Amino acid sequence: MTMTPLPSAEPTATPLLSVTGLKTYFHTFAGVVKAVDGVSFDLALGEILGLVGESGGGKSMIGFSIMGLIDPPGRIEAGEIRFEGQDLLRLDEARMRGVRGKRIAMIFQDPMTALNPLYTVGNQLEEMLRLHTDMPAGQRRARCVEMLRDVGIPQPEERLDSYPHQFSGGMRQRVVIAIAMIAGPRLLIADEPTTALDVTIQAQLLRLMKRQVEQTRASLILITHDLAAVSQMADKVVVLYCGRIVERGPTARLIRRPAHHYTRGLLDSIPHDDRSRRRLHQIPGSVPNIRALPPGCAFAPRCSAAQPLCREVEPVLAEFAPGHAAACHFPLEAKL
Amino acid sequence: MFGYFTKRLIQIVVVLWAVSVLVFVMMSFTGDPTYMMVPLDATEEQIAQARRLLGLNDSHLVQYGHFLSSLVRGDFGRSFVFRQPAMQLILERLPATLEIVILAMAIALVVAIPLGVYAGASPERASSHAVMAGSLVGISLPGFWLGMVLIYVFAVKLQLVPSSGRGPTQELFGLRVSFLSWEGFRHLILPALTLSVGTLAILIRIIRAEMMEVMKQDYIKFARAKGADRRGVLFKHGLKNALIPLVTVFGLMMGDLIAFATLTETIFAWPGIGKLLVDSIYRGDRPVIVVYLMFVAFMFVVVNFVVDILYAVIDPRIKVK
Numbered sequence: 001m002t003m004t005p006l007p008s009a010e011p012t013a014t015p016l017l018s019v020t021g022l023k024t025y026f027h028t029f030a031g032v033v034k035a036v037d038g039v040s041f042d043l044a045l046g047e048i049l050g051l052v053g054e055s056g057g058g059k060s061m062i063g064f065s066i067m068g069l070i071d072p073p074g075r076i077e078a079g080e081i082r083f084e085g086q087d088l089l090r091l092d093e094a095r096m097r098g099v100r101g102k103r104i105a106m107i108f109q110d111p112m113t114a115l116n117p118l119y120t121v122g123n124q125l126e127e128m129l130r131l132h133t134d135m136p137a138g139q140r141r142a143r144c145v146e147m148l149r150d151v152g153i154p155q156p157e158e159r160l161d162s163y164p165h166q167f168s169g170g171m172r173q174r175v176v177i178a179i180a181m182i183a184g185p186r187l188l189i190a191d192e193p194t195t196a197l198d199v200t201i202q203a204q205l206l207r208l209m210k211r212q213v214e215q216t217r218a219s220l221i222l223i224t225h226d227l228a229a230v231s232q233m234a235d236k237v238v239v240l241y242c243g244r245i246v247e248r249g250p251t252a253r254l255i256r257r258p259a260h261h262y263t264r265g266l267l268d269s270i271p272h273d274d275r276s277r278r279r280l281h282q283i284p285g286s287v288p289n290i291r292a293l294p295p296g297c298a299f300a301p302r303c304s305a306a307q308p309l310c311r312e313v314e315p316v317l318a319e320f321a322p323g324h325a326a327a328c329h330f331p332l333e334a335k336l
Numbered sequence: 337m338f339g340y341f342t343k344r345l346i347q348i349v350v351v352l353w354a355v356s357v358l359v360f361v362m363m364s365f366t367g368d369p370t371y372m373m374v375p376l377d378a379t380e381e382q383i384a385q386a387r388r389l390l391g392l393n394d395s396h397l398v399q400y401g402h403f404l405s406s407l408v409r410g411d412f413g414r415s416f417v418f419r420q421p422a423m424q425l426i427l428e429r430l431p432a433t434l435e436i437v438i439l440a441m442a443i444a445l446v447v448a449i450p451l452g453v454y455a456g457a458s459p460e461r462a463s464s465h466a467v468m469a470g471s472l473v474g475i476s477l478p479g480f481w482l483g484m485v486l487i488y489v490f491a492v493k494l495q496l497v498p499s500s501g502r503g504p505t506q507e508l509f510g511l512r513v514s515f516l517s518w519e520g521f522r523h524l525i526l527p528a529l530t531l532s533v534g535t536l537a538i539l540i541r542i543i544r545a546e547m548m549e550v551m552k553q554d555y556i557k558f559a560r561a562k563g564a565d566r567r568g569v570l571f572k573h574g575l576k577n578a579l580i581p582l583v584t585v586f587g588l589m590m591g592d593l594i595a596f597a598t599l600t601e602t603i604f605a606w607p608g609i610g611k612l613l614v615d616s617i618y619r620g621d622r623p624v625i626v627v628y629l630m631f632v633a634f635m636f637v638v639v640n641f642v643v644d645i646l647y648a649v650i651d652p653r654i655k656v657k
Contacts (some may be wrong), residue, residue, distance in 0.1 A: 101563030118576050163652040190346035
């Protein structure tokens with residue numbers, strides 16, 4: 001296992017990634033979609049962050065904003081994405097290409113479509129080394145074999161010459177993970193990496209990802225709607241609703257003592273393996289039309305604890321314990 | 337693989353047979369060739385004798401039997417006009433046609449691929465709209481008109497290239513070709529350009545449409561996330577996925593140009609097979625027309641065969657079967 005050289009250990013508390021006031025809007029004919037609306041969070045080297053929310057909550061767009069891959073009609077309107085000390089939003093395209101894949105890598109949701117069907121797995125893996133290293137061809141192949149073995153693909157020498165359609169979904173996602181990790185990125189963004197896969201292999205792949213980032217001391221942003229997965233993986237959690245952060249905090253505390261009613265709802269929707277066989281909880285209603293959000297708290301129409309105030313004034317994110325903050329006028333935490 | 341070739345071979349035979357029936361029927365009901373064969377002042381007796389010799393008194397079925405059996409024996413008849421085997425006439429003129437068609441297709445590809453890829457990758461840009469408008473003009477221009485305009489501008493006014501005819505030829509693998517000498521090549525330019533414009537315009541539109549579809553795919557975004565540059569994303573990951581429809585149309589258009597470059601060859605007095613066809617129709621040279629049609633059918637079957645092979649080369653998910 002070749003370890004990528006670690007950056008010189010900085011004693012400073014500067015986080016690896018620091019997102020501040022990020023706003024990513026989509027200008028569609030039907031109106032402006034505020035997919036990401038003023039999101040801020042920090043991520044330290046080696047940390048795992050879970051970005052949680054329902055579908056359509058703008059989680060993926062945070063990942064693509066960091067990668068600089070927002071396409072029209074989408075646009076980053078405001079904010080700062082500071083990574084290793086530089087603001088990614090100010091980098092030109094050529095320098096951003098040097099960040100993509102090499103410093104920040106991304107894993108897509110659907111491994112069936114993320115790989116190019118016309119090239120061998122080896123070719124697509126090796127492409128990363130061609131793009132980001134000056135490794136000679138012979139070494140590249142050896143490194144690819146090693147990487148495939150590392151992500152648990154049997155007979156890597158032969159599999160290198162196979163095409164994506166000759167792999168199962170889980171194996172393809174392993175290939176995608178190998179591609180993401182092979183250039184030794186400092187930050188891995190995994191966008192719903194197990195959603196499209198069989199339940200039986202979801203846990204395997206999550207463990208694989210965790211091991212990969214731990215081995216290389218990289219950081220991970222795990223974007224998912226699966227709070228159960230997050231609770232096993234992440235050091236801290238950011239909960240998003242309609243493009244805004246409704247709660248963030250250290251994983252253990254947030255899971256045990258959620259402050260926002262939306263987080264509570266998400267937690268209650270997780271099936272427990274106890275014998276009670278009670279009906280699963282569900283959050284009433286659905287995500288509102290993001291083009292025409294109601295005034296006040298976006299979650300108010302679905303919230304059982306909503307008061308008139310909630311429908312008029314938008315709550316701000318307020319910290320009430322170290323690292324634990326929620327945007328709610330009547331947080332659950334306050335009762336404690 | 338072996339089964340595939342056998343199947344293809346059977347297909348060729350069936351297509352050629354079907355074409356032979358069509359050709360025979362067309363020929364049998366479009367006039368009597370006897371009058372082409374006999375002198376103008378022939379007597380009734382001489383005409384009757386000629387009809388007997390040509391077997392025209394037999395039933396259509398018997399006539400078709402004779403026609404088919406000579407085809408099978410490789411006897412495609414002799415030209416009434418040139419008194420030469422008809423097949424030989426076509427093969428002699430084929431290199432001239434192939435020359436301008438191959439050059440035309442090369443021009444079309446070299447221009448259409450970058451323009452189509454660009455227009456498909458950035459369809460909203462003004463320059464892409466300009467490319468599309470240009471291609472519409474290219475499709476709409478009639479080839480004979482374009483040929484004459486090119487002759488007027490480049491041959492008559494600017495005198496850069498000759499206006500018509502084929503230049504000096506050299507022998508290459510037993511074929512007479514003209515692209516080896518500069519003078520010969522100069523003669524190729526205008527006819528090839530004329531032929532290429534329509535094809536090029538259509539190819540641009542096909543490539544653009546395919547690229548627009550391909551660029552929406554996840555693997556394109558993933559390639560960008562890997563840090564690939566624009567050229568790598570567009571040509572390595574994008575274009576290859578857009579090739580299948582392109583190859584199909586390209587093959588058919590190439591066949592079409594070879595078979596029916598007639599107008600262009602006529603305008604430029606280019607001694608290819610298209611011009612031979614027109615001349616033979618004027619002269620009622622029936623054997624040449626028959627062989628020509630058989631040859632065209634055969635060529636299209638071969639083109640389809642090559643296209644099929646290319647599919648499998650491009651896309652590993654497609655198996656030749």
